[in-house]
Amino acid sequence: MEKKWFTISVYSENNVGLLNRISGIFLKRHINIESLNVSKSEIKEVSKFTIVVFTTEDWTRKIVAQIEKQIEVIKAYYHTDEETIYQESALFKIESHLLFDEPQIQNIIAASKSKIVTVNRQFFVLAKTGRRHEIDDMHDKLEPFGILQFVRSGRITVTKAEMPITALLNKMYHD
The missing domain is CATH 3.30.70.260 (ACT domain)
Incomplete structure (x- = not known):
């Protein structure tokens, strides 16, 4: 199999x-x-x-x-x-000067549809929500510039078909 x-x-x-x-x-x-x-x-x-x-x-x-x-x-x-329909989220922490000194960083942000969460003198943080391969792709593109910190959430998902759990519980608790 x-x-x-x-x-x-x-x-x-x-x-x-x-x-x-x-x-x-x-x-x-x-x-x-x-x-x-x-x-x-x-x-x-x-x-x-x-x-x-x-x-x-x-x-x-x-x-x-x-x-x-x-x-x-x-x-x-x-x-x-x-x-299923699923998503993951990730945060990327990167040195702030790169946001202004490396035009490619802005292209990566725009192409990945990520969002700048915070910016200060030392670093900025990007948030990306999407499928695992989209986050992996963004990570691969940012890695040459240096990622100070990276974290990814667990998958969140809903099924395309109806889940019978609610009906099951109603039957269990009301019979």
């Missing part, structure tokens, strides 16, 4: 220690978590873990089944990139 990108969405109660147990499931299988984001979900008092992995569908299916065995987990799903 070929490896590809999968986004795993885990809906759970917000309990201490769950993140550690979920990451242990990946550790046991030697599968690297490429991106991780935890936030509140569209359902009151339910957290959503968004986990990105590069592996086979078979391994992803097994991981999701293992995650669902955790007592606090309500439901877990996995999707391919084609089934």
